[in-house]
Amino acid sequence: METLTVLNTYFRLFDAARTDESAMNDLLSLFTEDAEIVLNGNSRNGFEDFVRAFYAHNRDVKHMWDGWVLQADGSYHTNWAVCGQTSEGAVYAKTGVDIARFNADGKIVYLENVPTDKDAFGKYTS
Secondary structure, eight states: OOHHHHHHHHHHHHHHTTTOHHHHHHHHTTEEEEEEEEETTEEEEOHHHHHHHHHHSEEEEEEEEOOOEEOTTSOEEEEEEEEEEETTSOEEEEEEEEEEEEOTTSOEEEEEEEESSTTTTGGGOO
16 A cells, blocks of 8 residues: 555544444554554554554544655654544544654554644543
8 A cells, every 4th residue: 555545544544443343453454563653752652552542532533634745754744633522522623743654564663643732632641
């Protein structure tokens, strides 16, 4: 799968994976098992734990994003916006930048989420 297709598919599958196990499996297949996930400057390895924790705290979510742009260092960047509803029922809207890197097999090995609000998504960083 072409790099830009993988990145756009990532956002589409992230939104669908909450209620569709097939979408979750497809989403997880885009990442290496030990992919580095950075959120608000906090790093962890493994995308699956992050995404499952995210959906444990959210009833619904919808992403919008600009086109991904290749950077001089080989990473891809995009601006994003997300709206959602927490498991407690509160609605929210957030914005930020995602940074992604790939391995030679075309899998995501690094994904950094840089929210505009530095306190956003704090419960997913520990």
